Amino acid sequence: MTAVTTAADLDFTHGHTQSRLFLTDVWVLIKRAIARIRNEPETLMDVTAMPVIFILMFAYVFGGSIPLPHHGSYHEYLIGGMLGMGLAQTAPGVAVALVSDMHTGLMDRFRSLPMSRWAVLIARSIAELLTQMISAVIVVCVGLAIGWRVHTSAGNVAVALALALLFGYAFTWAGILLGMVLRSPEAAQQLGFIIFLPLTFISSAFVPTQGMPGWLQPVAEWNPMSALAAASRKLFGNPNPAALVHSWPMQHPELAVVAWSVGMLLVFAPLAVRRYRRVALG
Amino acid sequence: MSDIPAVAAEGLIKKYGTTIALDGFDLTVPQGTVYGLLGPNGAGKTTSVRVFATLLRPDGGRAQVLGHDVLKQAADVRKTIGLTGQYAALDEYLTGRANLVMIGQLSRLTLDAARRRADELLERFDLSEAANRAVKTYSGGMRRRLDLSASLIGQPQVLFLDEPTTGLDPNARAMMWDIVRGLAADGTTVLLTTQYLEEADQLAARIAVIDGGRVIAEGTSAELKSRVGGEHLEINLAAGQDVEAAMLALKHFAKGTISQNDIGGHLAVPVSPSEGLTTEVVRALDIAGVSVNDVTIRRASLDDVFFALTREAA
Numbered sequence: 001m002t003a004v005t006t007a008a009d010l011d012f013t014h015g016h017t018q019s020r021l022f023l024t025d026v027w028v029l030i031k032r033a034i035a036r037i038r039n040e041p042e043t044l045m046d047v048t049a050m051p052v053i054f055i056l057m058f059a060y061v062f063g064g065s066i067p068l069p070h071h072g073s074y075h076e077y078l079i080g081g082m083l084g085m086g087l088a089q090t091a092p093g094v095a096v097a098l099v100s101d102m103h104t105g106l107m108d109r110f111r112s113l114p115m116s117r118w119a120v121l122i123a124r125s126i127a128e129l130l131t132q133m134i135s136a137v138i139v140v141c142v143g144l145a146i147g148w149r150v151h152t153s154a155g156n157v158a159v160a161l162a163l164a165l166l167f168g169y170a171f172t173w174a175g176i177l178l179g180m181v182l183r184s185p186e187a188a189q190q191l192g193f194i195i196f197l198p199l200t201f202i203s204s205a206f207v208p209t210q211g212m213p214g215w216l217q218p219v220a221e222w223n224p225m226s227a228l229a230a231a232s233r234k235l236f237g238n239p240n241p242a243a244l245v246h247s248w249p250m251q252h253p254e255l256a257v258v259a260w261s262v263g264m265l266l267v268f269a270p271l272a273v274r275r276y277r278r279v280a281l282g
Numbered sequence: 283m284s285d286i287p288a289v290a291a292e293g294l295i296k297k298y299g300t301t302i303a304l305d306g307f308d309l310t311v312p313q314g315t316v317y318g319l320l321g322p323n324g325a326g327k328t329t330s331v332r333v334f335a336t337l338l339r340p341d342g343g344r345a346q347v348l349g350h351d352v353l354k355q356a357a358d359v360r361k362t363i364g365l366t367g368q369y370a371a372l373d374e375y376l377t378g379r380a381n382l383v384m385i386g387q388l389s390r391l392t393l394d395a396a397r398r399r400a401d402e403l404l405e406r407f408d409l410s411e412a413a414n415r416a417v418k419t420y421s422g423g424m425r426r427r428l429d430l431s432a433s434l435i436g437q438p439q440v441l442f443l444d445e446p447t448t449g450l451d452p453n454a455r456a457m458m459w460d461i462v463r464g465l466a467a468d469g470t471t472v473l474l475t476t477q478y479l480e481e482a483d484q485l486a487a488r489i490a491v492i493d494g495g496r497v498i499a500e501g502t503s504a505e506l507k508s509r510v511g512g513e514h515l516e517i518n519l520a521a522g523q524d525v526e527a528a529m530l531a532l533k534h535f536a537k538g539t540i541s542q543n544d545i546g547g548h549l550a551v552p553v554s555p556s557e558g559l560t561t562e563v564v565r566a567l568d569i570a571g572v573s574v575n576d577v578t579i580r581r582a583s584l585d586d587v588f589f590a591l592t593r594e595a596a
Contacts, residue, residue, distance in 0.1 A: 010391060010395045010398075010399060010437060011391065011392040011394065011395040012390050012391060012392070012395070013390045013391070013392055014361075014390055021390070024387065025387075025388060028384055028387045028388055029384075029388075031384075032373060032376065032380075032384055035375075035376055035380055036373065036375045036376065039375050039376065039377075039416055040375050043375075104369055104370070104371055104372065104374070105367045105368075105369045105370070105371030106371045106372065106373060108332075108335075108337055108365070108367060108371060109365065109367075109371040109385065109432065110388065111336070111337055112335045112336060112337060112360060112363060112364075112365045113360060113385070113388045113389050113436070114357060114360040114361045114389065114390050114436075115388040115389075115390070
């Protein structure tokens with residue numbers, strides 16, 4: 001055994017301001033998420049390989065059989081929908097990561113430390129935003145490769161990407177809430193799948209809502225995924241059949257995305273935080 | 283400062299639905315000792331530790347760590363404690379060193395201090411070679427040692443070890459025991475829960491026996507043992523001997539009721555040990571005309587204490 005350091009020899013940060021301590025905690029936990037990706041790049045499969053597979057599948061397998069009004073290009077249509085799917089489908093992964101941290105006791109360890117209480121959830125949401133940016137870049141690159149083009153200005157593209165990330169951030173909090181409520185990583189994985197698969201497909205992400213049965217059309221039109229798809233297509237200048245639909249979110253897709261995202265954040269974030277507090281001091 | 287108990291609990295109550303996990307739990311752990319909470323599964327050991335570590339809100343009663351209330355001054359409590367649970371609470375995908383530096387920084391060490399302390403603990407717990415490997419490649423014993431290092435990185439004054447050796451092989455267990463003894467020698471207060479009587483006996487200066495969510499006995503291991511009658515003489519009579527005559531001859535030595543087993547050839551006599559006791563007993567039996575196969579002195583083990591106390595409670 002080596003000589004023992006006493007507390008007096010160690011530098012503590014107790015004198016730092018609360019906000020600085022909070023930022024340090026968030027940064028340390030974001031570094032953790034980044035280190036994990038560096039050590040196990042395959043954990044990024046859901047935001048890297050999945051969008052590529054979906055784009056190629058829809059562009060070359062299903063796309064030929066999906067007619068668009070006014071004979072628009074399906075490849076150009078696809079990318080606006082794929083962007084939303086790529087971002088939203090990271091939510092089950094967030095839930096799995098949080099449930100795993102509870103499972104292994106790491107969450108208990110965090111709670112027994114003198115660290116900021118909210119840093120754990122905030123850091124997770126920011127780390128997720130970073131992976132969502134990777135996902136967006138991949139969707140854009142694969143899109144360019146299959147012939148997707150932007151027909152508007154750089155400013156419009158920036159707005160579209162900002163809307164997409166806001167939307168993705170809101171979905172992350174849905175995933176965080178899921179992680180706070182569920183008990184096992186398997187349950188989080190499966191429930192995430194059950195929630196997010198219909199959410200993606202009962203929307204205009206891959207097919208125009210016009211082809212759906214009448215009773216299903218309003219569901220698809222009010223689906224936040226459709227709002228993001230329509231907003232992206234509009235801003236990119238891509239074929240946007242939703243413009244022909246006379247429902248509010250399809251006529252004002254950018255506003256709808258902001259409303260949905262802010263609404264989801266206002267509901268899911270406080271619920272997740274409250275649940276975290278409750279689990280923290282059951 | 284040192285008159286303040288490291289941990290003090292008064293009448294803690296915790297219910298989960300109809301299950302009562304803590305039922306009037308009282309405890310005082312003095313500073314600078316290894317204190318054992320001994321009890322079977324479901325006795326309330328882990329629940330009480332979770333209350334002390336600010337992880338669980340009790341339904342009733344009070345608990346303090348170094349004078350800080352676990353509910354009202356939870357932030358102060360967290361600055362003074364370290365917790366090692368039954369599972370290795372680590373990030374499997376990070377290296378051992380990265381885990382320690384992370385926990386160190388979250389324990390409010392500066393980055394430099396966290397790195398320095400991480401290396402020191404890795405060295406101390408024989409993990410230097412594995413320091414840059416992902417934790418998922420570690421053996422059970424290595425995980426527990428790393429987990430313990432993580433609890434120690436912020437220099438806690440009070441350390442909670444919740445069943446630190448459950449599931450470890452004998453070698454790893456012996457290593458953990460050495461580590462706990464080393465911590466005690468450094469003056470850290472350790473509150474250790476265990477279901478192993480031997481572990482409490484080996485490590486803890488004082489022991490609280492827990493059953494049904496409350497402390498049913500408390501004291502040093504020697505005090506607890508003396509509560510169930512201290513030493514016994516165990517006498518095996520030769521076949522066909524007069525048990526009544528033997529009992530009569532032994533009455534003079536007995537400090538309590540002499541018990542006999544079903545077939546009568548085996549007697550247990552509570553005694554207070556004295557010089558030449560065994561010789562005198564054998565001589566007395568000889569005079570009474572009873573012949574003996576075997577006489578041994580048996581000291582009460584913590585097992586005896588434990589079974590006697592939990593039987594009383596039931």
